[in-house]
Amino acid sequence: MFKFEGRTIGRYQIRERLGQGGMGAVFSAIPEGQDREVAIKFLFGPFTADPEFLTRMRHEARVIASLEHPRIVRLLDYWEEPEIGPCLVMELAQGxxxxxxxxxxxxxxxxxxxxxxxxxxxxxxxxxxxxxxxxxxxxxxxxxxxxxxxxxxxxxxxxxxxxxxxxxxxxxxxxxxxxxxxxxxxxxxxxxxxxxxxxxxxxxxxxxxxxxxxxxxxxxxxxxxxxxxxxxxxxxxxxxxxxxxxxxxxxxxxxxxxxxxxxxxxxxxxxxxxxxxAPPATPAPLTLTPPATPAPLTLTPPATPA
Structure with a gap:
């Protein structure tokens, strides 16, 4: 396979491989004259030489570049490198x-x-x-x-x-x-x-x-x-x-x-x-009030007749 690490491709210095799938591989890279890292995805396989596929990818690159949202990784650059194929430069996602x-x-x-x-x-x-x-x-x-x-x-x-x-x-x-x-x-x-x-x-x-x-x-x-x-x-x-x-x-x-x-x-x-x-609500403790203590019974003796 084409060796990417350590090479300069386009205006990007390629660093390390971050991952690979069936359609391509992703590397970290440094843009020329900058110190912030980005991610580059190189698409490879027989289909990357297909004019119809490349037409679709150019269209998709324009679509992706229009998306700006904190939950979407931004597309920063796109081009087609001879002997490699489509190259997509994206923000480097953390985690x-x-x-x-x-x-x-x-x-x-x-x-x-x-x-x-x-x-x-x-x-x-x-x-x-x-x-x-x-x-x-x-x-x-x-x-x-x-x-x-x-x-x-x-x-x-x-x-x-x-x-x-x-x-x-x-x-x-x-x-x-x-x-x-x-x-x-x-x-x-x-x-x-x-x-x-x-x-x-x-x-x-x-x-x-x-x-x-x-x-x-x-x-x-x-x-x-x-x-x-x-x-x-x-x-x-x-x-x-x-x-x-x-x-x-x-x-x-x-x-x-x-x-x-x-x-x-x-x-x-x-x-x-x-x-x-949220934790389940804790019921308030049951407080039992004791029954009121009745006042002591006082018996008044009957009045003594005069």
């Missing part, structure tokens, strides 16, 4: 991806899982209001810091709703474990698609597993499309019915019956996080 946190600590505390889900929904609300659908919400694309704050990364395969429909034949962006039924078969990708994926992530945060897991990809796809999920409380009994209701609404097979918007979902998850975080 670790949610996958690392889940591998170490799943299932998460209920208030934390709901709070993280609410923050992701806030980011999606901002994107959806600007016509952007993420299409690949999964733990690997969510960075969590030491203070329980999350940012959404990798809008690189996002597509503006109603925008370019350029696609590469045979290329299916996303991960089946976190994909909505409409992404896996006939159907229109829409904002509710992201809410389904987020519901899957919250389910995993609460229970330690995805609802449709299987060692066979074809089986995962079949279950996503046809099988109803079990309530999270079946796997973790202390989960209240209200949380079951919200998660199952996100996982509705029909997009029309999922939450109406990411904004409303964020509000509901925040409310439930506060409720589960």
């Amino acid at each position: 670790e991806d949610l996958r690392c946190l889940l591998d170490r600590e799943a299932p998460l505390a209920i208030p934390l899982a709901l709070s993280l889900g609410a923050q992701v929904a806030e980011a999606l609300s901002h994107a959806h209001q600007r016509g952007v659908i993420h299409r690949d919400i999964k733990p690997e694309n969510l960075m969590v810091d030491d203070f329980g704050q999350v940012v959404v990364t990798d809008f690189g395969i996002a597509r503006a709703a109603g925008g370019s429909r350029v696609t590469r034949t045979g290329f299916m962006p996303g991960t089946p474990d976190y994909m909505a039924p409409e992404q896996l078969g006939p159907g229109q990708v829409e904002p509710a698609t992201d809410l389904y994926s987020l519901g899957l992530v919250i389910f995993e945060m609460l229970t330690g597993q995805t609802p449709f897991r299987s060692e066979y990809v074809a089986e995962v796809i079949h279950r996503q499309v046809y099988q109803a999920p079990v309530p999270p409380s079946m796997l973790r009994p202390e989960i209240p019915p209200e949380i079951d209701r919200v998660i199952l609404s996100c996982l509705a097979k029909s997009a029309d019956t999922r939450p109406p918007s990411a904004q409303l979902l964020a509000q509901e998850l925040s409310r439930l996080a506060r409720l589960t975080l």
